[in-house]
Amino acid sequence: TAIQMDxxxxxxxxxxxxxxxxRTREARLYILDEVMKPAIAEPRAQVGKYAPKIISMQIDPQxxxxxxxxxxxxxxxxxxxxGVKIDITDDGSVSICGTDADMMNRAAELIRIIVTDFEAGQILSGKVVSIKEFGAFIEFAPGKEGMVHISKISKERINRVEDVLTLGDKVTVVCLGKDKMGRMSFSIKDVK
Structure with a gap:
């Protein structure tokens, strides 16, 4: 309530x-107590499904x-x-904006996967993007792939990767660490 006094x-x-x-105080209290309180007694724990939201996270600037x-x-x-909007500043602050909380969380998870170095024992889900004679390449996030050797695809012996996997298959893998050449190695058969 304000009155211009100048x-x-x-x-x-x-x-x-x-x-x-x-009089304006009486009107304000009436609106709050008699009109608003019966409609919504306290703030909601979460914003509405279609309300704009923002997730902030920090990543290594490198x-x-x-x-x-x-x-x-x-x-x-x-x-x-x-379907989200993503802003990244030079200091590594990431803002993910949108209305769909599930998609915003998915974007945050993809960013976390990209900036996290794979560690032995880490379980990831991804999609088969390439099949070679010696194994399959799995994409966990855009630009972040790993390889599953043919011997680590199934508990049974397989002759061809194509007998078990096809392009586009969704798979869950566990990180085994680095192979002899320093690349990250993954396994489908060792997922618990």
């Missing part, structure tokens, strides 16, 4: 101002290039998959 009206006396403030990718390819793939 205007030059001689008839605006103190009792008039006090009465105006008292990993910003990994999240953005060549010519923005990686970040644009995340945006396309999830």
């Amino acid at each position: 205007i030059k009206i001689h008839g605006l006396t103190r009792p008039i101002v006090e009465e105006a403030i008292a 990993k910003i290039g990994d999240v953005v990718g060549q010519r923005g390819k990686t970040i644009n793939a995340i945006i396309e998959q999830t």
